[in-house]
Amino acid sequence: MANLFRSGSDTSIASNDDGGAGYNARLDLFLDPGLYVIEVRGYDDEVVGAYGIDVWFY
Numbered sequence: 001m002a003n004l005f006r007s008g009s010d011t012s013i014a015s016n017d018d019g020g021a022g023y024n025a026r027l028d029l030f031l032d033p034g035l036y037v038i039e040v041r042g043y044d045d046e047v048v049g050a051y052g053i054d055v056w057f058y
Helices: none
Strands: 002-006 012-016 036-040
Touching: none
Parallel strands: none
Antiparallel strands: 002 012, 002 036
């Protein structure tokens, strides 16, 4: 599960739980300049493991 927030806000701008390969989350969007927070977690509390985040700037 991935959630994207603008820094200082508790309102999610975007979220996804299985839009990537397999059951992986994927957020694919253009953002205005600013500070953002990405929350990444398992779908439920029993799902644990390594996470990777790729960010591209255009």
